[in-house]
Amino acid sequence: MNVNIMNVDYSTKIPNNVNLSEDRQVLKALEGWHPGYIDWWHDMGPDGFQQSLIYLRTAYSVDPRGWAKFDYVKMPDYRWGILLAPQEENRTIPFGEHFGEPAWQEVPGEHRAMLRRLIVIQGDTEPASVEQQRHLGKTAPSLYDLRNLFQVNVEEGRHLWAMVYLLQKYFGRDGREEADELLRRRSGDADSPRMLGAFNEKTPDWLSFFMFTYFTDRDGKMQLHSLAQSGFDPLSRTCRFMLTEEAHHMFVGETGITRVVQRTCDAMREAGIDDPADIAKVRGLGVIDLPTIQKKLNLHYSLSLDLFGSEVSTNAANAFNAGIKGRYRETQIEDDHRLQSDTYPVLKLVNGEIKRVNEPALTALNMRLRDDYTQDCVKGMLRWNKVIATAGYDYKLTLPNVAFHRAIGEFRDVHATPDGVLIDDATWARRKHEWLPSTSDGDFIASLMTPVTEPGAFAAWISAPKVGIDNKPGDFEYVKIET
Ligand SMILES: [Fe+2]
Numbered sequence: 223m224n225v226n227i228m229n230v231d232y233s234t235k236i237p238n239n240v241n242l243s244e245d246r247q248v249l250k251a252l253e254g255w256h257p258g259y260i261d262w263w264h265d266m267g268p269d270g271f272q273q274s275l276i277y278l279r280t281a282y283s284v285d286p287r288g289w290a291k292f293d294y295v296k297m298p299d300y301r302w303g304i305l306l307a308p309q310e311e312n313r314t315i316p317f318g319e320h321f322g323e324p325a326w327q328e329v330p331g332e333h334r335a336m337l338r339r340l341i342v343i344q345g346d347t348e349p350a351s352v353e354q355q356r357h358l359g360k361t362a363p364s365l366y367d368l369r370n371l372f373q374v375n376v377e378e379g380r381h382l383w384a385m386v387y388l389l390q391k392y393f394g395r396d397g398r399e400e401a402d403e404l405l406r407r408r409s410g411d412a413d414s415p416r417m418l419g420a421f422n423e424k425t426p427d428w429l430s431f432f433m434f435t436y437f438t439d440r441d442g443k444m445q446l447h448s449l450a451q452s453g454f455d456p457l458s459r460t461c462r463f464m465l466t467e468e469a470h471h472m473f474v475g476e477t478g479i480t481r482v483v484q485r486t487c488d489a490m491r492e493a494g495i496d497d498p499a500d501i502a503k504v505r506g507l508g509v510i511d512l513p514t515i516q517k518k519l520n521l522h523y524s525l526s527l528d529l530f531g532s533e534v535s536t537n538a539a540n541a542f543n544a545g546i547k548g549r550y551r552e553t554q555i556e557d558d559h560r561l562q563s564d565t566y567p568v569l570k571l572v573n574g575e576i577k578r579v580n581e582p583a584l585t586a587l588n589m590r591l592r593d594d595y596t597q598d599c600v601k602g603m604l605r606w607n608k609v610i611a612t613a614g615y616d617y618k619l620t621l622p623n624v625a626f627h628r629a630i631g632e633f634r635d636v637h638a639t640p641d642g643v644l645i646d647d648a649t650w651a652r653r654k655h656e657w658l659p660s661t662s663d664g665d666f667i668a669s670l671m672t673p674v675t676e677p678g679a680f681a682a683w684i685s686a687p688k689v690g691i692d693n694k695p696g697d698f699e700y701v702k703i704e705t
């Protein structure tokens with residue numbers, strides 16, 4: 223393996239392992255884009271803390287065994303760079319009509335528009351999440367959590383750079399225009415919103431943040447896995463490295479929710495509460511009751527399912543046929559990787575009932591990826607439910623039915639309970655706050671969101687993590703706050 227590819231050149235203003243110093247045109251384009259990015263970071267990145275020293279990891283190689291270096295950094299000084307996983311020698315296109323042909327090192331002309339669109343959509347989600355999370359620093363439950371938030375934020379910023387690099391290097395003038403547009407759209411903006419629904423929602427509190435990093439970053443993981451299979455090799459290599467960073471974001475979500483559930487169970491035990499559904503009593507302890515955690519879960523899971531698009535989609539089929547976007551773990555699947563005559567079971571609405579219907583596997587690729595996603599989501603649920611069971615409570619967090627609270631796909635025009643029972647509009651209107659957070663649920667959670675900034679201390683609604691970041695001790699000062 224080429225050592226130069228593994229290590230990152232920090233001599234240029236933009237750290238990279240793609241030889242930017244010899245790629246003057248692209249370097250110039252990126253340097254031209256840089257000031258706009260910094261402006262965006264100051265306008266829309268974390269509110270406050272820009273002068274604080276944050277204990278962050280920065281990528282200095284793409285070696286999976288040790289690519290990160292930890293140190294105190296001011297966020298605006300973070301070295302956002304371009305990092306691609308090493309090129310695999312003789313890599314071939316692993317699926318679609320071009321199956322087995324050498325992977326493309328340049329954009330295939332006939333698929334240029336489709337490829338650019340997929341890169342732009344992925345790129346748009348990255349700054350969007352930073353915008354959604356920008357107010358959370360002010361209410362962090364600990365310095366440990368504050369540091370994790372900022373780590374996620376700077377890396378989402380780097381993921382934007384990753385997509386912008388592809389646009390500027392491979393798509394010429396319209397790539398540069400798209401790169402500018404990525405800095406212009408804003409999450410939740412009435413005139414110029416981000417491209418996908420879930421990325422225009424608010425992330426009002428830390429439970430939402432953990433749900434977002436668990437469920438919505440996991441959609442990102444699935445999309446990146448599919449794009450990492452791409453026949454367009456630079457996209458594949460980019461996504462492969464992004465996935466190593468993404469793992470931490472989902473760790474933050476999974477352990478965050480575990481710690482909230484743990485604290486709630488501990489508090490209920492200490493107070494001798496036997497019924498976890500006694501919401502008023504549990505809230506009286508200053509912790510978040512399990513039924514409210516379930517409502518937040520219902521919200522974020524259903525919003526994230528919408529990100530997979532329509533269950534049956536010719537766009538998905540076209541992207542697969544073209545060799546642009548594959549399946550989750552494509553190379554490990556044992557079939558012909560062309561899917562011309564295969565079928566896949568899709569949940570559909572048939573005469574007012576939810577039924578499994580076989581569809582051509584090619585058009586059902588979104589459904590398949592969504593199924594893979596759901597399976598991946600289940601793992602964390604098992605962990606959270608184990609915490610609840612170990613504490614001696616007969617209560618289970620569950621994923622709602624796919625027909626529940628959907629805005630895209632087969633179930634967008636119907637209402638369903640989390641158990642998948644179809645209900646009419648009036649019933650939905652009357653009962654939806656049994657299943658989704660109400661204003662008063664939000665107000666209660668907001669009332670707990672007071673910042674804790676003493677090293678080693680944690681807000682009363684969340685337990686301490688089992689291990690520190692970079693194996694630091696419990697009272698480590700992850701953020702040196704400077705106002
Ligand atoms: Fe990302």
Ligand SMILES: [Fe+2]
Nearest residue numbers: 439442468471
């Ligand atoms: Fe992420």
